Amino acid sequence: MSESTDLIVVGAGPAGMAAAVTALAGGLRVVLVDSGTAVGGQYWRHPPEHARAAIPTDDLHHGLREYRALSQALSAHSRRGRLDLRLAHHVWSAVREDDGFAVHVVDRRDAPRETAGVLRAPRLLVATGAYDRQLPFPGWDLPGVLTIGGLQALLKGGGVAAGSRVALGGTGPFLLPVAAGLAARGVDVVAVCEAAHPLAWLRHPGPLLRNPAKWTEGARYGATLARHGIRVHPRTAITRAEGGDRVTAVRIASLRPDGSPRLGTERQVQVDAVGVGWGFAPQLDLLVPLGCALTDAPDGNAVVAVDGGQRTTVPGLYAAGETCGVGGAALAVGEGRLAAESVLADSGAAPVLGRRGLSAVRSAVARQRGFARAMALAHPIPPAWPAWLSDDTVVCRCEEVTAGAVRSACTGGGAHDHRQVKQLTRAGMGWCQGRMCGPAVHCLTAQEQAYTPAERLVATPISLGALADIDEEH
Amino acid sequence: MTLKVVVVGAGVVGAACAFHATSAGLDVTVVDRGAVGSGTTSRGEGNILLSDKEPGPELDLARLSRALWDEVGEELGPDSFELDRKGGLVVASTTEGLAALGGFAARQEAAGVRVEPVGEVRDVEPHLAPGLPGGIRYPQDAQVQPVLAAAVLLRAAVERGARFHPGEVTGAVTGREGRVAGVRTAVGDVLPADAIVNAAGTWGGEVGRRLGAPVEVLPRRGFVLVTEPLPPMVRHKVYSADYVANVASSDAGLETSCVVEGTRGGTILIGASRERVGFDTTMNPAVITRLAAQACRLFPFLRETHLIRSYRGFRPYCPDHLPVVGPDPRAPGVIHACGHEGAGIGLAPATGALVTAHLLGRPWRGADPAAHTGLLPNRFLTSGGAPE
Ligand SMILES: Cc1cc2nc3c(=O)[nH]c(=O)nc-3n(C[C@H](O)[C@H](O)[C@H](O)COP(=O)(O)OP(=O)(O)OC[C@H]3O[C@@H](n4cnc5c(N)ncnc54)[C@H](O)[C@@H]3O)c2cc1C
Numbered sequence A: 001m002s003e004s005t006d007l008i009v010v011g012a013g014p015a016g017m018a019a020a021v022t023a024l025a026g027g028l029r030v031v032l033v034d035s036g037t038a039v040g041g042q043y044w045r046h047p048p049e050h051a052r053a054a055i056p057t058d059d060l061h062h063g064l065r066e067y068r069a070l071s072q073a074l075s076a077h078s079r080r081g082r083l084d085l086r087l088a089h090h091v092w093s094a095v096r097e098d099d100g101f102a103v104h105v106v107d108r109r110d111a112p113r114e115t116a117g118v119l120r121a122p123r124l125l126v127a128t129g130a131y132d133r134q135l136p137f138p139g140w141d142l143p144g145v146l147t148i149g150g151l152q153a154l155l156k157g158g159g160v161a162a163g164s165r166v167a168l169g170g171t172g173p174f175l176l177p178v179a180a181g182l183a184a185r186g187v188d189v190v191a192v193c194e195a196a197h198p199l200a201w202l203r204h205p206g207p208l209l210r211n212p213a214k215w216t217e218g219a220r221y222g223a224t225l226a227r228h229g230i231r232v233h234p235r236t237a238i239t240r241a242e243g244g245d246r247v248t249a250v251r252i253a254s255l256r257p258d259g260s261p262r263l264g265t266e267r268q269v270q271v272d273a274v275g276v277g278w279g280f281a282p283q284l285d286l287l288v289p290l291g292c293a294l295t296d297a298p299d300g301n302a303v304v305a306v307d308g309g310q311r312t313t314v315p316g317l318y319a320a321g322e323t324c325g326v327g328g329a330a331l332a333v334g335e336g337r338l339a340a341e342s343v344l345a346d347s348g349a350a351p352v353l354g355r356r357g358l359s360a361v362r363s364a365v366a367r368q369r370g371f372a373r374a375m376a377l378a379h380p381i382p383p384a385w386p387a388w389l390s391d392d393t394v395v396c397r398c399e400e401v402t403a404g405a406v407r408s409a410c411t412g413g414g415a416h417d418h419r420q421v422k423q424l425t426r427a428g429m430g431w432c433q434g435r436m437c438g439p440a441v442h443c444l445t446a447q448e449q450a451y452t453p454a455e456r457l458v459a460t461p462i463s464l465g466a467l468a469d470i471d472e473e474h
Numbered sequence B: 001m002t003l004k005v006v007v008v009g010a011g012v013v014g015a016a017c018a019f020h021a022t023s024a025g026l027d028v029t030v031v032d033r034g035a036v037g038s039g040t041t042s043r044g045e046g047n048i049l050l051s052d053k054e055p056g057p058e059l060d061l062a063r064l065s066r067a068l069w070d071e072v073g074e075e076l077g078p079d080s081f082e083l084d085r086k087g088g089l090v091v092a093s094t095t096e097g098l099a100a101l102g103g104f105a106a107r108q109e110a111a112g113v114r115v116e117p118v119g120e121v122r123d124v125e126p127h128l129a130p131g132l133p134g135g136i137r138y139p140q141d142a143q144v145q146p147v148l149a150a151a152v153l154l155r156a157a158v159e160r161g162a163r164f165h166p167g168e169v170t171g172a173v174t175g176r177e178g179r180v181a182g183v184r185t186a187v188g189d190v191l192p193a194d195a196i197v198n199a200a201g202t203w204g205g206e207v208g209r210r211l212g213a214p215v216e217v218l219p220r221r222g223f224v225l226v227t228e229p230l231p232p233m234v235r236h237k238v239y240s241a242d243y244v245a246n247v248a249s250s251d252a253g254l255e256t257s258c259v260v261e262g263t264r265g266g267t268i269l270i271g272a273s274r275e276r277v278g279f280d281t282t283m284n285p286a287v288i289t290r291l292a293a294q295a296c297r298l299f300p301f302l303r304e305t306h307l308i309r310s311y312r313g314f315r316p317y318c319p320d321h322l323p324v325v326g327p328d329p330r331a332p333g334v335i336h337a338c339g340h341e342g343a344g345i346g347l348a349p350a351t352g353a354l355v356t357a358h359l360l361g362r363p364w365r366g367a368d369p370a371a372h373t374g375l376l377p378n379r380f381l382t383s384g385g386a387p388e
């Protein structure tokens, strides 16, 4: 099958699903690869197929109609042999080769067994999404302290609530669905600490007014939270987690405009789990080594630069969804469709969306990007966040590197960015390769610049035996 | 008056030059367009090897360097740059290979290298594959963390009076009789200099050209594999005897012969491929799978071990695979210290001492210019003074 593939799509989240379905509708043969065991990505994360009946999650989701339509289209194409759906396949490297791309995968369907393989196609679309941006604070490494994305993934993917008394903190609208989802599963959400000022939105009212759907969504979460008596505390933050074997309490403080805690406002709240989220960082592991240009997004991340048709600067390489900037599932779907239309056009195939349809998608994407921009500007990382850290706060958990060590690499060692800090301290050299601590180390060293992740030539750990086996075939 | 020296490049070689030259009382400024160690120094593995070197000018420099690394360790603390005197183990995969290795080791021994034939290699490395016919242990082989080594050497130089000047060197200012008088940077600074040390590594050819003293330094790409951290499983730096042939080879194609070693952090490093592809940074998965296969053949337990990272760099090499260290007759005042290929970390302290000796006009810390004439740039120059 992969002999005659027209397009490989990596990532079966909202962006990758929409892209694959559009490309298939246009007559292309597609391979859709995802490391997860089900399509849907982060937004439409579901329990594995066999557990769905036992773990109802429909009430936690939005836009399920779209999800079902896309899933059904994928299944239909898969039955007809037009789609090769590779779930539990992780791409560890993607490279240019001759006139196309070689996508190196590790098949984990029989985990822990790993089998390596290669897929080839003239065009490649990368829709690998984003992951939680974490900022350390004293106590963040205690068991029971999670990211809000992690809390949400447990809930949607396994019906599991991480605790019974949960405090949430960080910034951004994503706090609301997580609070609402936890409340819907009977969790006592004892605090929702939003670091930003609620009126920050008013500085950019235009995008808000142009996106009425977001109003409705926000109002719906607001109603759920009100029903459960949950209040969002603006301009506050979880500045410390406390406990022995696991977290038992958090300290919450009011913040000054620069994000430093107001003296005397700190209070202690008993909890058994904590979720913290400071927005997302795009997953660029496959794109950076392919050499495509990046650009700065307003949330402080470098993202892939794309043209109006989601083409990267590398010919034949497209990107959609949160690799191009964080903006929610609806935007990801729109970008996926635009990317697939470009693939169709560039391969000489007829478009799927009519001219009207295409321009409707384009203007929705533009509107949602405007909204994402306003959201990013209203929910910055508090500039004074580094002041919350004591010198012994661990920043890189894999290699146990402290904030003090990072600071002295900058002052004493002359390091100017997270890559140099890594060389001097080992921060980011462990199992996660700086995927977790990279943004935080960056904020401690060069907060004024956008975060460009370190180049990672290996996108997921892979056993040497699996690699050795494909070498022996040659 | 104190001699003013500008060292171009703050890799491990430039840092070692600055360290020795300041220790000798010279006035030193180090210029780099990036941070300390951010060039090829951050891309290597940090092996200090005698085992892979044939008797000749490079081995002579390597033996001196090995002793000087110990001195640096005594002066600045061996832990500050993770100096680990672990020793190397070269294993043969066939009996013919073992015989060839034995002959090679005998010549090395005659040149002053300590060699210890090993019959049962699993006695010294218990996790090696069964059935290997034997090998040679090289107790002098050692390891450092290259970026820390460069940073520690440069910091010591700065504490002794050297300066670090960030900037890109674009040319030399010349004075009377064409002697260098200074270094020009991209932003227009001129740093006064009586001597300029070209320690620009893989970019040494280009920097030489800008200083009016072109030398041929080319890139040779290499990938290194890094595994997840493990409890100690590999004690020595272990490699197969084929490696020795590859190091000296001039073939254009891909050559791999894996070198396996543990690090202080618990990760295992597997290196390194050798490809002549210019400065092409493209990932080459075929190299990764080949190195993985070779490493698993040496150490079968690695099959279950995960690769978490790979990185690549460009070794600086001269056409005859020897570094170029010494004054350039075409540009009085310019001293080259580049082209160390896959051995620049190991050779750094001796290179720094040798450059200092050239600057002083007398031996320094065991480095006598008269003993290292095989490294002089003259070897590339015809009588007319132009490169061949
Ligand atoms: C943990 C988490 C939970 C989230 N929950 C919500 C939520 O509940 N509500 C909400 O509005 N937004 C949520 N978001 C934001 C959400 O990411 C987006 O709005 C939306 O899912 C983006 O769609 P996407 O297609 O760009 O990426 P994603 O949905 O992230 O999809 C990317 C897919 O690519 C796959 N992938 C990545 N790398 C590889 C690789 N190398 N090989 C193979 N496959 C790969 C991943 O497995 C994933 O399925 C969440 C984000 C995160 C990180």
Ligand SMILES: Cc1cc2nc3c(=O)[nH]c(=O)nc-3n(C[C@H](O)[C@H](O)[C@H](O)COP(=O)(O)OP(=O)(O)OC[C@H]3O[C@@H](n4cnc5c(N)ncnc54)[C@H](O)[C@@H]3O)c2cc1C
Pocket: B008, B009, B010, B011, B012, B013, B014, B031, B032, B033, B034, B035, B036, B037, B038, B039, B040, B041, B042, B043, B044, B045, B046, B047, B048, B049, B167, B168, B169, B170, B199, B200, B201, B202, B203, B207, B221, B222, B223, B224, B271, B272, B312, B313, B314, B315, B316, B337, B338, B339, B340, B341, B342, B343, B344, B345, B346, B347
């Ligand atoms: C995969 C691999 C594995 C290796 N393994 C080993 C090993 O195990 N043991 C070993 O001894 N060696 C090893 N090496 C080789 C070793 O890394 C190099 O020989 C050594 O780092 C060279 O050091 P350097 O200081 O000469 O060069 P570099 O570290 O590259 O320093 C040169 C500096 O010059 C600067 N520069 C260049 N041009 C200019 C300019 N115009 N103006 C200002 N600054 C400039 C650069 O920014 C750079 O910092 C390996 C190399 C590779 C690629």
